[in-house]
Amino acid sequence: MTNPSKAKGTRWESETRDFLNDRGFTVRRVVQMGNKDQGDLHGYPLHIIEAKNEKTIRLPEYIRQAEREAINAGQPFGVAFVKRPRASTGDGYAVRSIATDTRLIARMRDMEDALKAAAPAAWALIDKQYREAT
Known part of the structure; x- marks a missing residue:
């Protein structure tokens, strides 16, 4: 059982x-x-x-x-x-936890900044895709 x-x-x-x-x-x-x-x-x-x-x-x-x-x-x-x-x-x-969430969001922010600087067109497409909450 x-x-x-x-x-x-x-x-x-x-x-x-x-x-x-x-x-x-x-x-x-x-x-x-x-x-x-x-x-x-x-x-x-x-x-x-x-x-x-x-x-x-x-x-x-x-x-x-x-x-x-x-x-x-x-x-x-x-x-x-x-x-x-x-x-x-x-x-x-x-x-x-808030501490874990803060680390995640900081990483995301830094990765977004790096992508935006290195490949602005790719960043814009990804940003548009995920811009609206679903």
Whole structure:
């Protein structure tokens, strides 16, 4: 007999993977690694994803776990993708600490500045593509 909580978590991991892959990423589920766990999903650029589908949402625990597992996996950023009750996958929550978010946005800003200086036309096309919130 399978553990219902484990099955629920596996289902959320698979739904999240499929959602991201449908949007052009190449994300895969990974096996648990014990005390050197490297997160649930890999292939989301610069991140590991810790997928959580629990009745009681415990953000501090999820953020600590995602950040620890990002270090274990050699990635700069960890994020917890948390299932929102009775909502679609895309309406779930992406959760990270403010410190991690600040590092991510600073990196993005610096990369954008570098691209804009090196290839302004390419920068303009990418900027236009992602300008509006969807």
